[in-house]
Structures are given as C-alpha cells and as structure tokens.
Amino acid sequence: MPEISPDAHLPDPPQTLRQQALGVLCLTDARDKAKAARALFRDFAQADAARLGAEDHIAADAAQRIPGRPPRPELVPPQRVQRRRSLHTDDGRAAMIHALCHIEFNAINLALDAVWRFPCMPADYYRDWLRVADEEALHFTLLADHLGTLGFGYGDFPAHNSLWEMCDRTAGDVLARMALVPRTLEARGLDASPPVRAKLAGAGDHAAAAIIDIILRDEVGHVAIGNRWYRWLCEQRGLDPVSTYAALALQHRAPKLRGPFNLAARRAAGFDEDELAWLEASAG
Numbered sequence: 703m704p705e706i707s708p709d710a711h712l713p714d715p716p717q718t719l720r721q722q723a724l725g726v727l728c729l730t731d732a733r734d735k736a737k738a739a740r741a742l743f744r745d746f747a748q749a750d751a752a753r754l755g756a757e758d759h760i761a762a763d764a765a766q767r768i769p770g771r772p773p774r775p776e777l778v779p780p781q782r783v784q785r786r787r788s789l790h791t792d793d794g795r796a797a798m799i800h801a802l803c804h805i806e807f808n809a810i811n812l813a814l815d816a817v818w819r820f821p822c823m824p825a826d827y828y829r830d831w832l833r834v835a836d837e838e839a840l841h842f843t844l845l846a847d848h849l850g851t852l853g854f855g856y857g858d859f860p861a862h863n864s865l866w867e868m869c870d871r872t873a874g875d876v877l878a879r880m881a882l883v884p885r886t887l888e889a890r891g892l893d894a895s896p897p898v899r900a901k902l903a904g905a906g907d908h909a910a911a912a913i914i915d916i917i918l919r920d921e922v923g924h925v926a927i928g929n930r931w932y933r934w935l936c937e938q939r940g941l942d943p944v945s946t947y948a949a950l951a952l953q954h955r956a957p958k959l960r961g962p963f964n965l966a967a968r969r970a971a972g973f974d975e976d977e978l979a980w981l982e983a984s985a986g
Contacts, residue, residue: 716753718753718754718755719742719745719746719754719832720754720758720760720817720818720821720828721755721758722745723817723835724760724762724766724814726742726835727768727811727814728766728767728770729770730767730772731772732807732842733843735810735811735839736839736840736843739813739835739836739839740840742832743836744836746828746829746832754825756825756828768815769811769815769866772856774858775856775857775858775860776860777860777861777862777863780864782862783860790905790906792852795852795902796852796853797859798898798902798910799845799848800854800858801859802845802914802917803846805865806841807842809841809842809924810839811869812838812883812888813832813834813838815869816876819873819876820876823876830931831927833927837920837924841913841920844913844916848910864887864957868882868886871954872954876931876935877932877935877946878953881932881946881950882951884924884925884927884929884932885929885947886957888928889925889928889973890959891918892918892964892971893961893963893964895914895917895918895921895964896964899911899914918967922970922971923971926970926972929971929972929973930972943977944976944977944980947980948980948984958984958985959985960985963978963982963985968981
C-alpha cells in the first residue's frame with residue numbers, strides 16, 4: 703500500500719443528513735431554502751442509518767447565522783405589524799397572504815432546527831421532521847406564488863419573529879421544543895385556519911382558500927408528530943404529559959392560548975380529552 707504524504711489533502715467525509723439540515727437552515731434565500739428542504743427530504747428516503755448521523759453532536763460554526771434569513775421582510779415587534787386591511791382589496795389580501803407566507807417560512811426553519819439540533823433520537827424522529835420541513839416548504843412556495851399573482855413578493859410587508867423566539871427558548875431541551883413549538887404555536891394554526899379560510903373565500907380569493915385547505919390538512923399531521931414525540935419523551939423520562947406541559951409553558955413563557963379551539967382538528971392531531979379539558983380550563 704502506498705504511503706500517504708502528511709501534506710496530502712484527504713477529501714472531507716460526506717455530510718450526514720443532520721449536518722445537511724443545518725446547512726439548509728442557514729440558507730438566506732427563502733425560495734432556495736424551500737427547494738433545498740424538499741430535496742433533503744427526498745434524499746432521506748434513500749438514506750441508511752450511517753448517513754443520518756443520529757448520534758452526532760453537531761456544533762454550528764460561529765460564522766453560521768441561525769436561521770438564515772433574507773434581508774426582507776423587516777422584523778418588527780408584533781404590535782408594530784400593520785393591522786389587517788380589507789380583504790376585498792388586492793393589497794389587503796396580499797398583507798394576509800404575506801403573514802401566512804412568513805409563518806410557513808419560519809415553519810421550515812423550525813422543522814430543520816428540530817432535525818440538526820437534537821442528537822440521539824430515534825431515526826423516525828428525523829424522518830418525521832424532515833417530512834414536516836418538506837411540507838412546510840410546499841406551503842411557503844404555494845403562498846409565495848399566490849402572493850406574486852397579487853403583485854407582491856415575500857418581504858414586501860413587515861413581520862414579527864415570535865415563532866423563532868420560542869425556538870430559541872427551547873434550544874436546550876427537545877422535550878420543551880416538542881411541547882411548546884408544534885403542540886402550542888403550530889397548533890394555534892389548527893384553530894386559526896378555518897376562520898382565515900372563510901374570510902379569504904368570502905373575499906372571492908378561492909385560490910388562497912384552497913391553499914389553506916392544504917395547509918390545515920398537513921398541519922394536523924405536523925401537530926400529531928409533535929404529540930408523538932412529546933409523549934415518547936415523557937414516557938422515557940417518567941413524566942406526566944399534562945402536568946409537565948403546564949410546567950414547561952410557565953418555565954419558557956409560552957403565550958397564553960385563547961379560544962375558540964378547533965377541537966376536531968386537535969383531536970385528529972392526537973390531543974386527548976384530558977389535555978383538551980386542561981386547555982379549555984386554562985384559556986384566557
């Protein structure tokens with residue numbers, strides 16, 4: 703066997719899928735990120751355990767900005783986001799569609815972060831969250847394309863950063879992440895989607911209403927994934943899911959949820975009756 707010179711450059715080992723997820727998370731162009739997230743999910747379907755990198759403790763490079771964002775939209779406090787305008791005008795509907803588009807862009811980031819940040823989870827955990835990233839990328843693309851038909855693009859309206867702020871607060875514990883992002887913030891979309899759809903349809907934007915139908919269908923599955931892994935983690939740690947959720951919500955300053963709740967969608971997403979009873983009793 704020939705000797706290898708100490709000065710020879712050896713090729714870098716191929717990146718695991720979790721490392722690739724971090725790379726996609728750091729992309730700054732929104733449409734490039736959506737395309738890359740979908741491609742990563744397709745790649746995962748053919749991946750073996752070694753390529754997954756489930757046991758790897760990955761550290762982000764100091765130069766990597768997490769998450770990568772385009773220079774626009776301008777991020778402002780929630781109270782500075784413009785109040786909704788009439789949906790019977792193109793710019794009013796565009797403001798609504800832009801807000802939904804921003805939520806879906808953040809949801810891509812949230813799913814990718816759940817993949818790269820937390821090691822030593824079962825392979826199905828990473829499979830689930832890469833599928834979520836793929837579907838959130840589809841939602842973003844559908845909304846961004848529709849926004850274009852109204853003469854606007856993603857970034858044309860200011861937006862807030864509340865979704866990602868909770869992601870930051872729960873970065874140190876996968877249990878808190880599952881409790882407070884998919885089961886809390888994303889589950890709010892189950893409650894909000896039907897009235898938003900009705901308003902868009904009432905304004906004659908049936909194309910947007912059809913996109914909301916797709917989003918609600920998929921979001922039931924995303925919240926179910928959060929429920930699946932939250933309960934799995936509670937079982938692993940010997941914790942009661944209902945009381946643990948209440949403690950985590952207080953510890954991480956989760957927003958107080960307000961009704962009305964889409965109980966049918968929440969049941970379909972795996973919330974049990976004890977959880978729904980607690981939710982309604984504690985709602986403001």
